[in-house]
Amino acid sequence: MCGILGYVGHKEAEPILVEGLRRLEYRGYDSAGLVTLTGSKLHLRKRAGRIADLAAYLKERPAPGCHGISHTRWATHGPATDSNAHPHLSADGEVAVVHNGVIENYAALKRQLQEEGVTFRSDTDTEVIAQLIARHRDGDLVEAVRKALALLKGTYGLAVISRRAPDLIVGARLGSPLVLGIGEEEHFLASDPAALIGHTEKVVYLHDRELCVLTPADWRVLDADSMRVEACVHQLDWDPGDADKGAFEHHMLKEIYEQPEALENAMRGRLSDADATAHFGGLNLDPQQLRRAERLILTGCGTSYHAALVGEYLIEEFARLPVEVEYASEFRYRNPPIDRNTIVIAITQSGETADTLAALRESKRKGHPTLALCNVVGSTIAREADGGVYLRAGPEVGVASTKAFSSQVAVLTMLALYLGRMRHLSSLQGAQMIRELRGIPEAVRQALDCHDAVRAIARRYAGARNFLYLGRQYLFPVALEGALKLKEISYAHAEGYPAAEMKHGPIALVDEQTPSVFLIPRGPIFDKVMSNLEEIKARGGPVIAVASEGDGETAGQVLDRADDVIFVPDVPEYLQPLAAAVPLQLLAYHIALLRDCDVDKPRNLAKSVTVE
């Protein structure tokens, strides 16, 4: 999952490409490069490392020209080296390609080309594409690209220029996102519209198997047979400042602090006091269909999968509807028997995660109504689902998802209310949920007050190599999420478990060096969780507890037994995931800082996983 960007117009391309790559860096950041064209000369500049390393190199060797393509990489084939960085040129130096995706049959194609005497400079699958295009080139670059693509198996979002085709970029998409940006006498191509901020708000989302042809004056979209396609131009409404860090040191911290506002946005105009229920404008499924549903399948990856697990508790409690939660990467191949009245809901921040997209397509293929809970407007999953709900969390740049998780949980809570009011939930119960939901942004705002306490606790445990995160019921998924946050940004080993599961094995991990983070707010099973906490204490394990403030009885017991306690506002049990997630996000953030990790761009990761 890389980021690609192309520009053809009347301005110097290099600064536009570098600034755009910075906005795409969340997609992959182990190496970067660009190539521009003046006359018939290609100016190739690429470096292992961050965009900043490429920018420093460009200071020494600027790349002139108003026409170019660029790339920031998340390695799928070959280590992060200068030669494996994109763009890749054909052996004859004619054609340059940047690519996001995986070519599954590249090895066979490469062997064949090598037998025909073609020399390769890199270990990548992408270089095969450049060689094939050059191989098919007889004057028409678009045709050469089309013929080369016909030989590929796999996924791609790619951009191509050729030194014998001035002022021309050819783009193509299959499986990986690609948008075309329309400007005044200039055009853009990007993996994500975020890279076009400040340049244009008019974009065209390419569909699978479509190509596009850009010149300074014109753009067109073609289907796989080079027939022109009537493409729909979307107007984006976003504030350029949205994706900036502002006064915060990191995007992740900014996004943690944006959660109260993100929750208000997620609820705005969707809670109806009159009907004591929630309303969603884009479900596109008639209430009859929703009422007839006998089962929901929630599917996603990573943090979105954890939000789905919270959704299972919510929908089963408030709508009494059976819910199954599936890892999208497993669900797409497992082929489970699913009965007719099952609705499949894909949960995703980016809307481009390949496994979740494939799970959605598989469900549609089997005729199940599909919905998407998604943050990125116009993303592939949002467009391909039958209907859905946008999270309205705003751009999430930090690789570690935070505000999107809370917004997903808030939307799932409103969905539980909506489906519940169609079934057993009374208007009084609905009205109470609405009151409690409206109070949660403020509760999360107060939960942020634990920041200083969490920073101090992080100092005490930053050196630990292993952590356990323990919770029960609604907080078991939050324990999983807390462990994921710590793993992905601090590289410490962490496991989340249902607290009562410990005695069935994992408790063997407990010792003085292994802190356990216990989610133990006030609630119907407080005593049960307290005895789980005692089991850890009995074996010398340090305990960091997240408890409900203001409840003297439970708070007192926790303070007595835990080594460190973080208090969060006391909210109804089904809303505790939204309050308890905050200290876990901050704990991971500060432990990562103390371990000198790059919080916003953790190693080996990328924000949206567009390859299998």
Ligand code: AGP
């Ligand atoms: C979470 O912090 C990670 N970035 C990752 O697990 C992420 O949740 C997963 O890749 C799913 O992404 P999506 O929500 O954009 O589909």
